Amino acid sequence: MKTFHCTHCQSLVFFENVTCLTCGSTLAYLPEQQLMAALRQEADGSWQGTESGAGDPTYRLCTNYPTGICNWANSTAEPDALCPSCRLTRVIPNLSNPENQVAWAKLETAKRRMMYTLLGLGLKPVPKATEPETGLAFEFLEDSTNGDASRVLTGHDNGVITVNIAEADDVEREKQRARQHEPYRTLLGHFRHEIGHYYWDRLIAGTDHLAAFRELFGDERADYQQSLNRHYNEGAPANWEQGFISAYATMHPWEDWAESWAHLLHMVDALETASAAGLSLRPKRADEPSMRPPADPLHTEHDRFDRMIDSWLPLTYILNNLSRGLGLPDSYPFVLSTPVIDKLRFIHRVLTAA
Secondary structure (H helix, E strand, O other), rough: OOOOOOOOOOEOOOOOOOOOOOOOOEEEOOOOEEEEEEEEOOOOOEEEOOOOOOOEEEEEEEEOOOOOOEEEEEEOOOOOOOOOHHHHHOOOOOOHHHHHHHHHHHHHHHHHHHHHHHHHOOOOOOOEEEEOOOOOOEEOOOOOHHHOOOOOOOOOOEEEEEEHHHOOHHHHHHHHHOOOOOOOOOOHHHHHHHHHHHHHHOOOOOOHHHHHHHHHHHOOOOHHHHHHHHHHHHHOOHHHOOOOOOOOOOOOHHHHHHHHHHHHHHHHHHHHHHHHHHOOOOOOOOOOOOOOOOOOOOOOOOHHHHHHHHHHHHHHHHHHHHHHOOOOOOOOOOOOHHHHHHHHHHHHHHHHOO
Protein backbone atom coordinates (compact mmCIF):
# COMPACT_ATOMS: atom_id res chain seq x y z
CA MET A 1 0.00 0.00 0.00
CA LYS A 2 1.33 3.44 -0.93
CA THR A 3 1.44 6.36 1.50
CA PHE A 4 -1.51 8.75 1.06
CA HIS A 5 -1.86 12.46 1.80
CA CYS A 6 -4.91 14.69 1.87
CA THR A 7 -4.91 16.57 -1.43
CA HIS A 8 -6.16 19.71 0.37
CA CYS A 9 -3.75 20.09 3.30
CA GLN A 10 -1.16 17.34 2.55
CA SER A 11 -1.62 15.72 5.95
CA LEU A 12 -0.99 11.99 6.23
CA VAL A 13 -4.19 9.97 5.69
CA PHE A 14 -4.95 6.28 5.29
CA PHE A 15 -6.65 4.09 2.74
CA GLU A 16 -9.75 3.54 4.90
CA ASN A 17 -10.25 7.22 5.91
CA VAL A 18 -13.38 9.22 4.99
CA THR A 19 -12.39 12.50 6.68
CA CYS A 20 -9.10 14.33 7.02
CA LEU A 21 -8.62 14.86 10.75
CA THR A 22 -6.47 17.94 10.11
CA CYS A 23 -8.56 20.05 7.73
CA GLY A 24 -11.93 18.28 7.99
CA SER A 25 -12.23 17.61 4.25
CA THR A 26 -14.34 14.73 2.98
CA LEU A 27 -12.03 12.06 1.59
CA ALA A 28 -12.69 9.47 -1.10
CA TYR A 29 -10.37 7.10 -2.89
CA LEU A 30 -10.21 7.62 -6.65
CA PRO A 31 -9.09 4.25 -8.08
CA GLU A 32 -8.23 5.59 -11.52
CA GLN A 33 -5.90 8.24 -10.07
CA GLN A 34 -4.80 6.17 -7.04
CA LEU A 35 -5.47 9.16 -4.79
CA MET A 36 -7.17 9.74 -1.45
CA ALA A 37 -8.79 12.96 -2.65
CA ALA A 38 -10.22 15.80 -0.60
CA LEU A 39 -13.62 16.61 -2.13
CA ARG A 40 -16.25 19.33 -1.83
CA GLN A 41 -19.88 18.91 -2.84
CA GLU A 42 -21.22 21.02 -5.69
CA ALA A 43 -24.72 22.47 -6.00
CA ASP A 44 -25.78 19.68 -8.38
CA GLY A 45 -24.82 17.02 -5.83
CA SER A 46 -21.61 15.98 -7.58
CA TRP A 47 -18.22 16.19 -5.89
CA GLN A 48 -15.07 17.95 -7.01
CA GLY A 49 -11.53 18.17 -5.70
CA THR A 50 -11.16 20.99 -3.18
CA GLU A 51 -8.38 22.46 -5.31
CA SER A 52 -10.30 22.08 -8.58
CA GLY A 53 -12.01 24.74 -10.62
CA ALA A 54 -14.65 25.02 -13.32
CA GLY A 55 -14.22 22.41 -16.02
CA ASP A 56 -12.20 20.03 -13.84
CA PRO A 57 -13.42 16.43 -13.33
CA THR A 58 -16.36 15.78 -11.03
CA TYR A 59 -17.11 12.63 -9.05
CA ARG A 60 -19.95 10.62 -7.57
CA LEU A 61 -19.49 8.89 -4.23
CA CYS A 62 -20.11 5.15 -4.36
CA THR A 63 -23.71 4.28 -3.45
CA ASN A 64 -22.35 2.45 -0.40
CA TYR A 65 -20.34 5.45 0.83
CA PRO A 66 -23.09 7.11 3.00
CA THR A 67 -23.68 3.89 4.97
CA GLY A 68 -20.00 3.46 5.87
CA ILE A 69 -19.56 0.39 3.67
CA CYS A 70 -17.28 2.06 1.12
CA ASN A 71 -15.06 5.14 0.72
CA TRP A 72 -14.45 5.11 -3.05
CA ALA A 73 -15.78 7.46 -5.71
CA ASN A 74 -16.39 7.27 -9.47
CA SER A 75 -16.08 9.84 -12.18
CA THR A 76 -19.54 11.23 -12.99
CA ALA A 77 -18.83 10.06 -16.54
CA GLU A 78 -19.05 6.47 -15.22
CA PRO A 79 -22.68 5.25 -15.53
CA ASP A 80 -22.47 2.77 -12.63
CA ALA A 81 -23.37 4.25 -9.24
CA LEU A 82 -21.24 1.63 -7.47
CA CYS A 83 -17.45 1.80 -7.38
CA PRO A 84 -15.31 -0.83 -9.20
CA SER A 85 -15.05 -2.88 -6.00
CA CYS A 86 -18.64 -2.74 -4.77
CA ARG A 87 -20.12 -3.53 -8.18
CA LEU A 88 -18.51 -6.98 -7.97
CA THR A 89 -20.65 -7.88 -4.92
CA ARG A 90 -23.94 -9.40 -6.03
CA VAL A 91 -25.17 -10.83 -2.70
CA ILE A 92 -24.82 -8.90 0.55
CA PRO A 93 -25.59 -10.15 4.07
CA ASN A 94 -29.11 -9.98 5.45
CA LEU A 95 -29.13 -6.49 7.00
CA SER A 96 -32.17 -7.16 9.19
CA ASN A 97 -29.50 -8.34 11.63
CA PRO A 98 -27.57 -5.20 12.70
CA GLU A 99 -24.40 -7.23 13.26
CA ASN A 100 -24.37 -8.11 9.58
CA GLN A 101 -23.88 -4.46 8.66
CA VAL A 102 -20.60 -4.53 10.58
CA ALA A 103 -19.61 -7.81 8.94
CA TRP A 104 -20.39 -6.44 5.47
CA ALA A 105 -18.26 -3.35 6.11
CA LYS A 106 -15.31 -5.53 7.16
CA LEU A 107 -15.71 -7.76 4.11
CA GLU A 108 -15.79 -4.82 1.70
CA THR A 109 -12.80 -3.19 3.39
CA ALA A 110 -10.72 -6.32 2.88
CA LYS A 111 -11.97 -6.67 -0.70
CA ARG A 112 -10.98 -3.08 -1.52
CA ARG A 113 -7.44 -3.76 -0.30
CA MET A 114 -7.27 -6.75 -2.60
CA MET A 115 -8.72 -4.70 -5.46
CA TYR A 116 -6.12 -1.98 -4.91
CA THR A 117 -3.36 -4.53 -5.54
CA LEU A 118 -5.12 -6.10 -8.54
CA LEU A 119 -5.65 -2.71 -10.19
CA GLY A 120 -2.03 -1.82 -9.50
CA LEU A 121 -0.97 -5.03 -11.25
CA GLY A 122 -3.09 -4.11 -14.27
CA LEU A 123 -5.84 -6.64 -13.51
CA LYS A 124 -9.35 -5.17 -13.61
CA PRO A 125 -11.98 -7.87 -13.08
CA VAL A 126 -15.29 -7.36 -14.87
CA PRO A 127 -18.56 -8.01 -13.01
CA LYS A 128 -20.34 -11.25 -13.85
CA ALA A 129 -23.44 -9.20 -14.60
CA THR A 130 -21.51 -7.71 -17.53
CA GLU A 131 -19.59 -10.82 -18.61
CA PRO A 132 -21.56 -13.91 -17.49
CA GLU A 133 -18.97 -16.40 -18.75
CA THR A 134 -15.72 -14.83 -17.58
CA GLY A 135 -16.80 -12.16 -15.08
CA LEU A 136 -16.42 -12.10 -11.30
CA ALA A 137 -19.01 -11.94 -8.52
CA PHE A 138 -18.87 -12.06 -4.73
CA GLU A 139 -21.58 -13.49 -2.50
CA PHE A 140 -21.44 -12.80 1.24
CA LEU A 141 -23.60 -15.44 2.93
CA GLU A 142 -24.35 -16.70 6.41
CA ASP A 143 -25.15 -20.26 7.37
CA SER A 144 -28.87 -19.66 7.90
CA THR A 145 -29.38 -18.36 4.35
CA ASN A 146 -28.91 -21.87 2.96
CA GLY A 147 -32.26 -22.98 4.32
CA ASP A 148 -30.82 -26.18 5.76
CA ALA A 149 -28.29 -27.30 8.33
CA SER A 150 -25.26 -27.12 6.05
CA ARG A 151 -22.53 -24.56 6.54
CA VAL A 152 -21.71 -21.95 3.93
CA LEU A 153 -18.23 -22.74 2.64
CA THR A 154 -15.88 -19.98 1.56
CA GLY A 155 -14.71 -20.83 -1.94
CA HIS A 156 -14.70 -20.17 -5.68
CA ASP A 157 -16.81 -21.69 -8.44
CA ASN A 158 -16.65 -20.46 -12.04
CA GLY A 159 -16.12 -16.82 -11.21
CA VAL A 160 -18.34 -16.72 -8.10
CA ILE A 161 -16.49 -16.22 -4.82
CA THR A 162 -18.53 -17.06 -1.74
CA VAL A 163 -17.43 -15.87 1.68
CA ASN A 164 -19.08 -16.97 4.91
CA ILE A 165 -19.69 -13.75 6.82
CA ALA A 166 -18.68 -15.55 10.04
CA GLU A 167 -15.11 -14.96 8.80
CA ALA A 168 -15.65 -11.26 9.61
CA ASP A 169 -16.07 -12.18 13.28
CA ASP A 170 -12.56 -12.08 14.76
CA VAL A 171 -13.39 -14.56 17.52
CA GLU A 172 -15.04 -17.07 15.17
CA ARG A 173 -12.22 -16.76 12.65
CA GLU A 174 -9.61 -17.40 15.36
CA LYS A 175 -11.55 -20.47 16.48
CA GLN A 176 -11.47 -21.78 12.92
CA ARG A 177 -7.76 -21.01 12.61
CA ALA A 178 -6.96 -22.94 15.79
CA ARG A 179 -9.30 -25.80 14.88
CA GLN A 180 -7.60 -26.25 11.52
CA HIS A 181 -4.08 -25.77 12.92
CA GLU A 182 -3.41 -22.80 10.61
CA PRO A 183 -0.65 -20.30 11.41
CA TYR A 184 -2.47 -17.54 9.53
CA ARG A 185 -6.12 -16.75 8.77
CA THR A 186 -7.41 -13.28 7.86
CA LEU A 187 -10.23 -11.80 5.80
CA LEU A 188 -7.73 -10.28 3.39
CA GLY A 189 -6.00 -13.64 3.09
CA HIS A 190 -9.30 -15.28 2.11
CA PHE A 191 -9.90 -12.74 -0.64
CA ARG A 192 -6.38 -13.08 -2.01
CA HIS A 193 -6.63 -16.87 -2.00
CA GLU A 194 -10.03 -17.10 -3.68
CA ILE A 195 -9.20 -14.52 -6.35
CA GLY A 196 -6.21 -16.75 -7.13
CA HIS A 197 -8.63 -19.51 -8.18
CA TYR A 198 -10.46 -17.03 -10.39
CA TYR A 199 -7.24 -15.97 -12.10
CA TRP A 200 -6.13 -19.57 -12.59
CA ASP A 201 -9.15 -19.89 -14.87
CA ARG A 202 -8.31 -16.60 -16.60
CA LEU A 203 -4.52 -16.85 -16.89
CA ILE A 204 -3.57 -20.55 -16.85
CA ALA A 205 -6.41 -22.80 -18.06
CA GLY A 206 -6.16 -23.38 -21.79
CA THR A 207 -3.07 -21.18 -22.21
CA ASP A 208 0.58 -21.72 -23.08
CA HIS A 209 1.33 -21.49 -19.33
CA LEU A 210 -0.46 -24.76 -18.50
CA ALA A 211 2.47 -27.13 -19.16
CA ALA A 212 4.82 -25.05 -16.99
CA PHE A 213 2.14 -24.89 -14.29
CA ARG A 214 1.88 -28.69 -14.20
CA GLU A 215 5.64 -29.00 -13.99
CA LEU A 216 5.78 -26.83 -10.86
CA PHE A 217 2.44 -27.41 -9.13
CA GLY A 218 1.34 -30.83 -10.40
CA ASP A 219 -1.50 -32.04 -12.60
CA GLU A 220 -4.72 -30.21 -11.77
CA ARG A 221 -6.72 -33.03 -13.42
CA ALA A 222 -6.27 -35.06 -10.22
CA ASP A 223 -9.68 -35.69 -8.64
CA TYR A 224 -10.35 -32.71 -6.39
CA GLN A 225 -12.81 -34.38 -4.02
CA GLN A 226 -10.49 -37.34 -3.47
CA SER A 227 -7.63 -34.93 -2.80
CA LEU A 228 -9.81 -33.00 -0.34
CA ASN A 229 -10.83 -36.14 1.52
CA ARG A 230 -7.25 -37.38 1.70
CA HIS A 231 -6.04 -34.03 3.05
CA TYR A 232 -8.60 -33.88 5.85
CA ASN A 233 -8.26 -37.58 6.70
CA GLU A 234 -4.47 -37.84 6.57
CA GLY A 235 -3.19 -34.28 6.82
CA ALA A 236 -0.22 -32.82 4.97
CA PRO A 237 2.70 -35.11 4.08
CA ALA A 238 5.84 -35.09 6.20
CA ASN A 239 8.31 -32.32 5.45
CA TRP A 240 5.76 -30.44 3.36
CA GLU A 241 7.58 -27.16 4.12
CA GLN A 242 10.29 -28.20 1.67
CA GLY A 243 7.99 -27.74 -1.32
CA PHE A 244 4.86 -25.83 -0.28
CA ILE A 245 4.00 -22.44 1.23
CA SER A 246 1.37 -23.97 3.55
CA ALA A 247 0.00 -27.33 4.62
CA TYR A 248 -3.24 -26.57 2.75
CA ALA A 249 -1.25 -26.04 -0.46
CA THR A 250 -0.36 -29.75 -0.43
CA MET A 251 -4.00 -30.73 -0.94
CA HIS A 252 -4.28 -30.20 -4.73
CA PRO A 253 -2.42 -28.24 -7.44
CA TRP A 254 -5.26 -25.70 -7.58
CA GLU A 255 -4.86 -25.00 -3.86
CA ASP A 256 -1.09 -24.81 -4.20
CA TRP A 257 -1.54 -22.17 -6.91
CA ALA A 258 -4.12 -20.20 -4.88
CA GLU A 259 -1.99 -20.25 -1.71
CA SER A 260 1.10 -19.20 -3.68
CA TRP A 261 -0.84 -16.51 -5.55
CA ALA A 262 -2.15 -15.10 -2.27
CA HIS A 263 1.39 -15.10 -0.93
CA LEU A 264 2.68 -13.10 -3.86
CA LEU A 265 -0.07 -10.51 -3.27
CA HIS A 266 0.98 -10.36 0.41
CA MET A 267 4.53 -9.67 -0.72
CA VAL A 268 3.55 -7.01 -3.26
CA ASP A 269 1.42 -5.12 -0.73
CA ALA A 270 3.99 -5.22 2.09
CA LEU A 271 6.90 -4.31 -0.17
CA GLU A 272 4.99 -1.38 -1.64
CA THR A 273 4.33 -0.15 1.92
CA ALA A 274 8.01 -0.52 2.81
CA SER A 275 9.04 1.23 -0.40
CA ALA A 276 6.64 4.14 0.16
CA ALA A 277 7.94 4.56 3.72
CA GLY A 278 11.58 4.45 2.61
CA LEU A 279 12.19 1.57 5.00
CA SER A 280 15.73 0.25 5.19
CA LEU A 281 17.69 -1.99 7.57
CA ARG A 282 21.23 -0.94 8.38
CA PRO A 283 22.49 -3.24 11.16
CA LYS A 284 25.69 -2.61 13.10
CA ARG A 285 27.06 -6.02 12.12
CA ALA A 286 27.68 -7.05 8.54
CA ASP A 287 26.39 -10.60 9.16
CA GLU A 288 22.89 -9.43 10.12
CA PRO A 289 20.01 -8.96 7.64
CA SER A 290 20.19 -5.65 5.81
CA MET A 291 17.87 -4.02 3.30
CA ARG A 292 17.91 -0.99 1.06
CA PRO A 293 14.52 0.70 0.55
CA PRO A 294 12.86 -1.88 -1.72
CA ALA A 295 11.76 -1.10 -5.24
CA ASP A 296 8.02 -0.44 -5.55
CA PRO A 297 6.70 -3.77 -6.92
CA LEU A 298 3.64 -2.14 -8.51
CA HIS A 299 5.28 0.74 -10.32
CA THR A 300 8.65 -0.53 -11.51
CA GLU A 301 9.73 -3.03 -14.13
CA HIS A 302 8.04 -6.38 -13.63
CA ASP A 303 11.24 -8.36 -14.17
CA ARG A 304 12.47 -7.50 -10.68
CA PHE A 305 11.30 -10.64 -8.89
CA ASP A 306 14.74 -11.52 -7.53
CA ARG A 307 15.06 -8.06 -6.02
CA MET A 308 11.66 -8.55 -4.40
CA ILE A 309 12.95 -11.72 -2.75
CA ASP A 310 16.16 -9.95 -1.67
CA SER A 311 14.03 -7.34 0.12
CA TRP A 312 11.39 -9.74 1.39
CA LEU A 313 13.59 -11.96 3.53
CA PRO A 314 15.08 -9.18 5.71
CA LEU A 315 11.68 -7.45 5.87
CA THR A 316 10.03 -10.57 7.32
CA TYR A 317 12.93 -10.95 9.76
CA ILE A 318 12.25 -7.52 11.26
CA LEU A 319 8.46 -8.00 11.13
CA ASN A 320 8.70 -11.17 13.22
CA ASN A 321 11.14 -9.65 15.71
CA LEU A 322 8.88 -6.62 16.20
CA SER A 323 5.86 -8.89 16.74
CA ARG A 324 7.71 -10.96 19.32
CA GLY A 325 8.69 -7.78 21.12
CA LEU A 326 4.98 -6.97 21.43
CA GLY A 327 4.22 -10.44 22.76
CA LEU A 328 2.40 -11.41 19.55
CA PRO A 329 2.79 -14.43 17.26
CA ASP A 330 5.03 -14.03 14.24
CA SER A 331 3.56 -11.68 11.66
CA TYR A 332 5.09 -13.90 9.00
CA PRO A 333 4.77 -17.59 9.95
CA PHE A 334 6.05 -18.97 6.64
CA VAL A 335 9.22 -20.45 5.16
CA LEU A 336 10.21 -19.78 1.55
CA SER A 337 11.96 -22.89 0.27
CA THR A 338 13.57 -22.91 -3.17
CA PRO A 339 10.60 -24.77 -4.79
CA VAL A 340 8.19 -22.22 -3.28
CA ILE A 341 10.26 -19.33 -4.62
CA ASP A 342 10.19 -20.99 -8.06
CA LYS A 343 6.38 -21.13 -7.89
CA LEU A 344 6.18 -17.47 -6.86
CA ARG A 345 8.55 -16.54 -9.70
CA PHE A 346 6.29 -18.39 -12.15
CA ILE A 347 3.20 -16.53 -10.93
CA HIS A 348 5.09 -13.25 -11.19
CA ARG A 349 6.05 -14.14 -14.78
CA VAL A 350 2.42 -14.97 -15.62
CA LEU A 351 1.30 -11.61 -14.19
CA THR A 352 3.94 -9.85 -16.25
CA ALA A 353 2.69 -11.53 -19.40
CA ALA A 354 -0.91 -10.61 -18.50
